[in-house]
């Protein structure tokens with residue numbers, strides 16, 4: 001293969017210290033793909049108002065998980081592991097991490113990509129399902145940077161949109177779910193509860209976001225591949241968490257769905273975070289602390305959560321394989337998880 005190959009992993013980013021929270025939130029709300037305001041010049045002033053009003057709650061949440069987001073460290077580890085798997089298969093690629101709202105910012109990654117003289121670049125958002133608000137926003141930002149820079153335009157860029165239907169990803173999720181099911185006294189009685197990060201309903205109904213349908217297909221794919229026959233008990237749910245602001249978000253909301261299951265007599269609940277592949281504030285604080293309490297109060301006493309994939313070897317191998325396929329590298333049949 002000629003030229004120098006790079007892989008750019010795109011992710012959201014998270015505040016590393018409590019002092020970072022305000023600026024992180026400002027960056028997030030200043031993104032029109034996160035809040036769509038009708039008057040563009042109001043975006044920044046309104047972002048600073050919302051960031052200032054949300055910062056105290058958000059800081060309190062980050063305080064509960066040790067004072068910052070683990071996202072940078074986990075994403076950098078994923079990058080190193082992918083790079084190693086690629087090397088083992090003879091693909092001499094350098095992996096870069098570009099975050100949308102915190103360090104290392106996408107611009108920092110691009111500066112390194114240029115410095116290193118990369119000639120072929122695979123862009124891989126670390127979100128299994130595509131949303132306008134996540135992968136869409138990061139790719140849009142890249143497109144804008146590319147448009148301004150002839151040096152970047154000379155790079156052959158291969159952009160992946162979503163990959164929730166990959167068999168390796170599904171297999172890795174199943175391993176994690178299966179392992180947790182075995183911790184329950186009666187694994188067959190456990191209700192499997194997929195909790196995805198929500199988006200406002202109008203993203204789907206008005207702007208055509210494929211997020212909800214990709215999420216539903218993803219959950220179907222995982223359930224079909226799961227060893228036991230859960231369909232039989234109708235024993236799984238997909239609900240949406242983490243809504244912010246006054247608008248309507250995708251339903252059912254996680255909190256209400258948990259309460260409804262408790263009313264139906266469910267006593268064993270296994271929560272599966274599904275929209276994000278790393279531990280982060282919404283798994284460590286929102287699910288592990290808030291939703292556990294909701295479940296407990298509603299009478300669900302056996303509550304557990306599946307860990308995020310992080311650097312699960314089957315998952316990392318699958319992403320490396322996806323990258324090789326995108327590069328047109330001869331079938332990576334040699335990859336054995």
Ligand SMILES: C=CC1=C(C)c2cc3[nH]c(cc4nc(cc5[nH]c(cc1n2)c(C)c5CCC(=O)O)C(CCC(=O)O)=C4C)c(C)c3C=C
Pocket residue numbers: 012013014015028033034035054058069070071127131133134197198199200244275276279280281282
């Ligand atoms: C697939 C995952 C995500 C979607 C879709 C998404 C949409 C989305 N998010 C907000 C607002 C906030 N998100 C925040 C943090 C945050 N969001 C995601 C993922 C998705 N967001 C992650 C992984 C994280 C946490 C990063 C970390 O620090 O570990 C926050 C800040 C935290 C808080 O104050 O609660 C906000 C705010 C909107 C409005 C939106 C869709 C339009």
Ligand SMILES: [Fe+2]
Pocket residue numbers: 197
């Ligand atoms: Fe979010």
Ligand SMILES: [Fe+2]
Pocket residue numbers: 242282286
């Ligand atoms: Fe939250």
